[in-house]
Amino acid sequence: MQTKKPFKLMVQYATDSSIVPTRPQFRRWVKAALMQEAEIVLRLVDEAEGRELNQQFRGKDYATNVLTFVYDDMQPLTGDIVLCMPVVSQEAQQQHKDLLAHYAHLTVHGVLHLQGYDHIEDADAAEMEQLETRILAALGYADPYGEPAGAVATQ
Numbered sequence: 001m002q003t004k005k006p007f008k009l010m011v012q013y014a015t016d017s018s019i020v021p022t023r024p025q026f027r028r029w030v031k032a033a034l035m036q037e038a039e040i041v042l043r044l045v046d047e048a049e050g051r052e053l054n055q056q057f058r059g060k061d062y063a064t065n066v067l068t069f070v071y072d073d074m075q076p077l078t079g080d081i082v083l084c085m086p087v088v089s090q091e092a093q094q095q096h097k098d099l100l101a102h103y104a105h106l107t108v109h110g111v112l113h114l115q116g117y118d119h120i121e122d123a124d125a126a127e128m129e130q131l132e133t134r135i136l137a138a139l140g141y142a143d144p145y146g147e148p149a150g151a152v153a154t155q
């Protein structure tokens with residue numbers, strides 16, 4: 001078992017939404033996924049800021065669920081993770097997922113991106129998904145890539 005590294009986490013609530021995870025919840029999720037010393041800013045935004053950041057940095061004219069920005073991959077690793085609240089909420093509802101579990105998943109996903117994981121190639125995506133599933137299971141959450149509770153499998 002690998003020893004967890006120290007980290008600094010700042011959570012910025014730049015949203016009007018009142019249904020958001022707490023700082024201690026985010027801290028627990030970040031800690032579970034972090035494998036090296038880091039300084040992270042986790043920013044929760046509304047759709048307008050999410051869209052603007054996605055346009056500016058990825059050339060995509062829509063808000064996305066999570067954006068990750070790595071500033072220094074030396075020790076300590078430094079970067080920002082941006083979660084777009086309306087997108088996260090809409091996805092959880094559409095995918096019949098518990099909202100808190102979806103936040104946990106996307107936080108873990110963003111922390112893994114900060115550490116160099118990606119899902120561009122199929123093999124890398126499979127590795128990242130397996131790691132996310134293990135981390136979330138250790139946190140007490142269901143497989144984020146499995147069938148949601150109450151879903152009916154189709155043939």
